[in-house]
Amino acid sequence: MTVRPSVFWLRAAAVLALGSALPFLGASRGSAPGADDVTPPASTAAPERTARPGESPGHHGHARGSATKNPLIVAHRAGTADYPENTLEGIRGSLQDGADALWLTVQLSRDGIPVLYRPVDLAANTNGAGMVAEKTAAELTQLNAGWNFSPRGSADTPYRSTPALLPTLAQALSEVPADVPLFLDLKQADPVALADAVVTLLRRSGRVDHTVITSTDAAATGRAREAGDVQVAEDRDVTRARLLDIALAHRCDTPPAAGTWMAFEDRRTVTVSETFTLGTATTEVEVTPWDAEAVSCLDPKDRVNLMAIGVADAARYRELARLGVDALLVDSPREAATWATRSAH
Secondary structure: OEEEOHHHHHHHHHHHHOOOOOHHHHOOOOOOOOHHHOOOOHHHOOOOOOOOOOOOOOOOOOOOOOOOOOOEEEEEOOOOOOOOOOOHHHHHHHHHHOOOEEEEEEEEOOOOOEEEOOOOEHHHOOOOOOEHHHOOHHHHOOOEOOOOOOOOOOOOOHHHOOOOEOOEHHHHHHHOOOOOOEEEEEOOOOHHHHHHHHHHHHHHOOOOOOEEEEOOOHHHHHHHHHHOOOEEOOOHHHHHHHHHHHHHHOOOOOOOOOOOEEEEEOOEEEEEEEEEOOEEEEEEEEEEOOOHHHHHHHOOOOOOEEEEEOOOOHHHHHHHHHHOOOEEEEOOHHHHHHHHHHHOO
């Protein structure tokens, strides 16, 4: 793991060994002994990518540690750097640009329809205002979700003249081929109602396979798990605790069940708190948790699926591919596709 400053981590590990309290390490692990021996449904495994121009077919199949595996390129919010986020324009464009999978943000309208939108306020991205939950789907789908979008390096707002309308999740599903993996990030003040509506739609549209539900809200993922037939990523709190245990204590607990998706940032600033007799001291450090130790601990048999969030350059792409990380969440699939093509030669 790359950590700055490295001396601090050595001290932090020593503190942990002596039993001092590091509050963020207390999260529940959420795995049972023998969990890695569970056989998942066939649809839970990370699919092999279609070869890109210049790559040979089968290039993406691998054994852990093989130098010949390229991770899936997952379009964050349907390619938020290249297109208005969470729009049909982004879905179509990102798939054409070479994305292997899509990460879409879902909220619930006032009348219970799942729609694609991320911020709290509609004014952040659209020509409307207020919260998604205050509007009906009919009202929301008239809004221009590309209203404030500017291409990188430009102050232009090209979608004001050619609107990218805010879509429902059903509209988005109709644009995505059935074999393209989807990650649905649920964000809502009422996570249970949202999870129920999304699960119902996935069943009705026949899109349970190749779809993974994720959320920073454990209430949403917990509700989705109750459905029984829907793939749900490991809760973020559990993944964070696993990665920090590996980094600080070099402790490797039982891996999650086979087929599980685990996602966490490739780089993340974290605050470490150390408690003394007379007070508390905190230090902020940047960590890169996806390293050889983490991958070999969490996925020793190449049976779970690891996703690094926010990968932004070709060098890191190549390193994560070498380590055996299964998927990279990127803002620009257009740019990331060039990394994959160069790595094939």
